[in-house]
Amino acid sequence: MNEAPLFSLRNPWFRASVGATVAVFVVAALIGFVWLPSAQHDAQFQGIWNAICSAAGAPRQWLGPQSPVEPAYRVSTVELTPHMFDDATSLSVGRGATLALRCTMCHGPRGMSDANSPNLAGQYATVVYKELQDFQSGARQSAVMSPMARNLSDQDMRDLAAYYASLPPAASARGEMPGIVAHGAPLRNIPACAACHGDVDHKTGSPWLDGLPTAYTKAQLTAFANGTRHNDISEQMRNVARNMTPDEIDAAAAWYAGQPRP
Numbered sequence: 001m002n003e004a005p006l007f008s009l010r011n012p013w014f015r016a017s018v019g020a021t022v023a024v025f026v027v028a029a030l031i032g033f034v035w036l037p038s039a040q041h042d043a044q045f046q047g048i049w050n051a052i053c054s055a056a057g058a059p060r061q062w063l064g065p066q067s068p069v070e071p072a073y074r075v076s077t078v079e080l081t082p083h084m085f086d087d088a089t090s091l092s093v094g095r096g097a098t099l100a101l102r103c104t105m106c107h108g109p110r111g112m113s114d115a116n117s118p119n120l121a122g123q124y125a126t127v128v129y130k131e132l133q134d135f136q137s138g139a140r141q142s143a144v145m146s147p148m149a150r151n152l153s154d155q156d157m158r159d160l161a162a163y164y165a166s167l168p169p170a171a172s173a174r175g176e177m178p179g180i181v182a183h184g185a186p187l188r189n190i191p192a193c194a195a196c197h198g199d200v201d202h203k204t205g206s207p208w209l210d211g212l213p214t215a216y217t218k219a220q221l222t223a224f225a226n227g228t229r230h231n232d233i234s235e236q237m238r239n240v241a242r243n244m245t246p247d248e249i250d251a252a253a254a255w256y257a258g259q260p261r262p
């Protein structure tokens with residue numbers, strides 16, 4: 001019978017089991033800390049030490065000095081608060097009315113457009129202000145509106161916003177609300193349009209859509225969907241429009257324009 005003590009390196013069973021445990025540990029550490037982290041395609045680690053730090057979750061500059069990712073286009077920098085125009089004075093409205101004489105050609109003498117330009121009468125002041133700021137900064141581009149906004153001061157935009165908000169809006173759309181407007185499409189991550197755009201609830205910065213010309217609403221939804229309009233903060237509208245079907249775009253645009261559904 002073997003007389004060697006149990007926990008001694010002279011015991012071959014002990015040597016073999018300790019050796020096997022150490023080997024499993026080393027192989028697992030190499031796989032977990034070196035091989036798997038280095039095999040990730042989204043982060044090219046510079047060196048084994050960086051891969052080990054990453055696997056251990058230790059905060060290090062794994063990829064060397066980095067600059068923040070800049071968007072390829074100009075984004076809106078306007079900050080809106082729900083009550084920013086609550087105390088608009090009649091002086092402001094009056095100044096706005098004078099400035100608006102330049103806008104009547106397209107947006108109508110009292111903010112109701114006969115051409116396919118958007119109506120501005122009754123539009124939320126926050127929206128008119130934000131869109132003018134975006135046309136001026138280039139966050140929203142339009143061959144027609146960008147030059148119109150170029151020379152407006154911040155105060156001009158506030159006055160125009162106060163003026164248009166003081167005019168009576170287009171009548172609410174009639175007829176049964178299409179499903180997309182009333183409920184959205186939850187399976188495709190589309191919330192109800194009416195939850196932001198004012199027929200049920202209103203979120204600051206969402207325009208009043210009732211009475212907008214069909215062609216305009218369709219063009220804007222298409223532009224959000226393909227990204228040519230990208231001034232919506234946090235991609236709120238791009239995420240909605242991208243997931244809409246052409247039929248839903250038609251139904252929403254027709255309903256908001258107050259026409260019977262096609």
Ligand code: HEC
Binds near residue numbers: 102128144207
């Ligand atoms: C020559 C025609 C024209 C004139 C003049 C004009 N606009 Fe516009 N406006 C447009 C068109 C067209 C659009 C839609 C642009 C687009 O398709 O993105 C628009 C869009 C807007 C919008 C965005 C509305 C929305 O619902 O998103 C605002 C706000 C606006 N105009 C304000 C003004 C103001 C204020 C003036 C006068 C200083 C003015 N516009 C003068 C044609 C015009």
Ligand code: HEC
Binds near residue numbers: 131190192203220
């Ligand atoms: C989460 C809130 C939200 C929901 C839901 C939403 N929108 Fe919007 N929508 C916005 C905001 C915010 C803007 C203004 C973007 C900007 O800053 O120019 C906008 C802009 C628009 C415009 C451009 C209007 C103009 O005057 O230029 C149209 C058209 C529009 N939305 C249609 C829809 C339709 C149709 C739906 C439902 C399928 C919908 N939206 C759902 C928030 C929303």
